[in-house]
Amino acid sequence: MSIALIILAAGKGTRMNSDLPKVLHPIANAPMLIHAMQAGQALSPEKTLVVAGHGAELVAKEVSDFDPDAAVVLQEEQNGTAHAVDMCREVLADFDGDVIVLFGDTPFVRAETLEKMVAAKEQHAVVVLGFDAADPGKYGRLIMNGDQLERIVEFSDASADERAVTFCNSGVMLVESKTLFDLISAISSDNAQGEYYLTDVVGLAREKGLNVTAVSCDEAETLGINSRAHLAEAEGIFQKNARAELLDLGVTLQQPETVMLSFDTVIGRDTVIEPNVYFGPHVTVESGTRIRAFSHLEGCHVSRGATVGPYARLRPGAELSENVHIGNFVEIKNAEVGEGTKVNHLSYIGDATLGSGTNIGAGTITCNYDGVMKHRTTIGNRVFIGSNTMLVAPVTVGDEAMTGSGSVITKNVPATDLALSRADQVNKPGVARKLFDLLKKKKQKQISETK
Ligand code: UD1
Numbered sequence: 001m002s003i004a005l006i007i008l009a010a011g012k013g014t015r016m017n018s019d020l021p022k023v024l025h026p027i028a029n030a031p032m033l034i035h036a037m038q039a040g041q042a043l044s045p046e047k048t049l050v051v052a053g054h055g056a057e058l059v060a061k062e063v064s065d066f067d068p069d070a071a072v073v074l075q076e077e078q079n080g081t082a083h084a085v086d087m088c089r090e091v092l093a094d095f096d097g098d099v100i101v102l103f104g105d106t107p108f109v110r111a112e113t114l115e116k117m118v119a120a121k122e123q124h125a126v127v128v129l130g131f132d133a134a135d136p137g138k139y140g141r142l143i144m145n146g147d148q149l150e151r152i153v154e155f156s157d158a159s160a161d162e163r164a165v166t167f168c169n170s171g172v173m174l175v176e177s178k179t180l181f182d183l184i185s186a187i188s189s190d191n192a193q194g195e196y197y198l199t200d201v202v203g204l205a206r207e208k209g210l211n212v213t214a215v216s217c218d219e220a221e222t223l224g225i226n227s228r229a230h231l232a233e234a235e236g237i238f239q240k241n242a243r244a245e246l247l248d249l250g251v252t253l254q255q256p257e258t259v260m261l262s263f264d265t266v267i268g269r270d271t272v273i274e275p276n277v278y279f280g281p282h283v284t285v286e287s288g289t290r291i292r293a294f295s296h297l298e299g300c301h302v303s304r305g306a307t308v309g310p311y312a313r314l315r316p317g318a319e320l321s322e323n324v325h326i327g328n329f330v331e332i333k334n335a336e337v338g339e340g341t342k343v344n345h346l347s348y349i350g351d352a353t354l355g356s357g358t359n360i361g362a363g364t365i366t367c368n369y370d371g372v373m374k375h376r377t378t379i380g381n382r383v384f385i386g387s388n389t390m391l392v393a394p395v396t397v398g399d400e401a402m403t404g405s406g407s408v409i410t411k412n413v414p415a416t417d418l419a420l421s422r423a424d425q426v427n428k429p430g431v432a433r434k435l436f437d438l439l440k441k442k443k444q445k446q447i448s449e450t451k
């Protein structure tokens, strides 16, 4: 049966106290909404619809960046979860399949759990995802009768007996499309909150004699985010899980709790990550590399056998080939570094291509920006760039060339040439000693004058 995914994301999220729509607050550098979309997309849905309201334009942009085929449906007034789903009625008018409803502020539902729901759907018209709550608080309560889910009662409408139930509604629901919209038509807002509750689908389905059941999952999967405190908690949970996954995959994290990962960080086995390393979005690290302490990586690729850091910064577009060495206080941006090349100390390499077996001396800078435009530096194979070389781009240094330290290179250097651009050295015999004597006397005089 084909699946349409509806993700509810129109709510304001007042408790976030933010100008940013709640569902766009990031966890591991991706909006929480994208985490929810990713889980749903594991089911290969035929259609993905996101219901947006508050900050709809911003939400639409993030959605289309992640999945250009996803549709954003506007819900101008937030009259409840059933009303939100109802906004998708027209878009799904010709859709023949099941609809799965997720919440944009509930990012941790696992794909495996959704698959369990799909399996249960074979025997039931409606499948709801529930969980046993340690503290059921204000969650909707699932009223079971054996395997049948009879109804869901919202906390504000529940009796004392019903509130004592700890099996709660996660909000995730799976229903055949036509049935869903038929049942929604019958939902009223005659309840404590004056809203159209999606949860009423369950009671209405039972009145029609349809089979309804609940699949249960771990409470951790249903964590809903309503405040910055929840967001911080969610970040912590994500990081903990992502680190544990890496350890399982054979990556060494010397001090796991100090390593920050992003939603899409990929690290190969037998890589060693030292303490306090930050992985921003879009980083891939191959097997057998070492990322040393206090390094910051984003949008980059590190190949097998490379070492990075300590205190290195790899910015978007940094592409390190095998066995590259990037040392302390080195920044690499939008640059390919060829096999076995070393940039070991205090350098900035930006908008550049470096060949293989090249050595970049300490303090080398690619002067890539002229105040208006960016320019490229190209360095060949087996080149030696002397310490403190300024490479004023656009500039090319050919294979097996050298630059003398302290040079400011403004012209191309042909292969095998040595380029020197600095004042000639003059030695003045004995002048250092004279200068020392003079300065020491001067200092003595100053000291005696202040006494
Ligand atoms: C909902 C469930 C409750 C469940 C809980 C789990 C209903 C009626 N209640 O309650 O049983 O235990 O989630 O977290 O469904 N939204 C819209 N448009 C609206 C209203 C909501 O898009 O008009 C979105 C929100 O942005 C949010 C989600 O739907 O992502 C859930 O809405 P929320 O108001 O948080 O529902 P709860 O009261 O938490």
Ligand code: MG
Pocket (backbone or CB within 6 Å): 224
């Ligand atoms: Mg909620």
